[in-house]
Amino acid sequence: xxxxxxxxxxxxxxxxxxEWNGFFIQPGSRQRFVMEMFLEFCDARMSGGGDDIVGKxxxxxxxxxxxxxxxxxxxxxxxxxxxxxxxxxxxxxxGGWTIQGAAPGWQGPFFIWPRALGxxxxxxxxVFVEFELESLDFFGADEPAxxxxxxxxxxxxx
Numbered sequence: 625x626x627x628x629x630x631x632x633x634x635x636x637x638x639x640x641x642x643e644w645n646g647f648f649i650q651p652g653s654r655q656r657f658v659m660e661m662f663l664e665f666c667d668a669r670m671s672g673g674g675d676d677i678v679g680k681x682x683x684x685x686x687x688x689x690x691x692x693x694x695x696x697x698x699x700x701x702x703x704x705x706x707x708x709x710x711x712x713x714x715x716x717x718x719g720g721w722t723i724q725g726a727a728p729g730w731q732g733p734f735f736i737w738p739r740a741l742g743x744x745x746x747x748x749x750x751v752f753v754e755f756e757l758e759s760l761d762f763f764g765a766d767e768p769a770x771x772x773x774x775x776x777x778x779x780x781x782x
Contacts, residue, residue, distance in 0.1 A: 634665035636689055638712040641665050646736030647745070648676075648721055651729055656745070659736065670696055679703060687712075694719075708734060715741050 633641045641664045647656035661674025665687060673682045678700055685696020685708070692712035698721070699705045710719020716737030723730050735745070 631664075631666050634667075634687075636665075638692060638715075639665035639670070639687055639689075639694075640738050640740075643739040644672075644674075644736050645739045645743075646716070646734060648734040649732045651732055659734075661736075670694060710734065 642662065644659075644661050644663050646659045646661070648659065649656060657677050659674055659676040661672055661681075661683065663670055663672040663683065668686055668688065670685045670687050671683060673680065675681070679702075681698050681700045683696050683698055685694060687694035693710070694712070694717060695707070695709040697705050698708055704723060704726075706721050706723050708719060708721045710717045716735055718735045719733070720731060721734050
């Protein structure tokens with residue numbers, strides 16, 4: 625009888641499997657909406673699930689070790705799907721999200737990081753500006769994100 629093959633989780637320190645924290649910002653808001661999730665990285669694929677103010681969700685996507693880029697779909701249970709795209713920076717992943725088919729401009733930035741690293745929110749503005757300057761204008765903005773004072777509030781996960 626053959627045994628079940630165990631998955632070999634990613635060994636690259638930029639993509640550790642386990643608990644992750646993060647937040648996203650909605651258009652017209654300066655609030656950081658908290659996300660709590662469990663992510664698994666294996667063979668260039670990422671999967672997992674979590675919870676935020678909108679509800680419970682699953683995650684399915686890909687990551688690239690050479691470029692550090694990743695993209696995934698965040699599917700809310702019984703609701704809509706949100707597309708995420710970003711790049712590994714400063715022990716986390718920074719980038720943008722969008723809802724396909726939603727009203728124009730329904731997109732915004734996000735930042736996630738492994739929970740074991742503690743609270744990394746303070747590095748968001750720096751890594752977001754770096755990401756935006758090298759991206760293909762993922763967010764449609766003419767200028768990089770602002771200062772810490774522009775994003776003062778945090779809303780906890782549902």
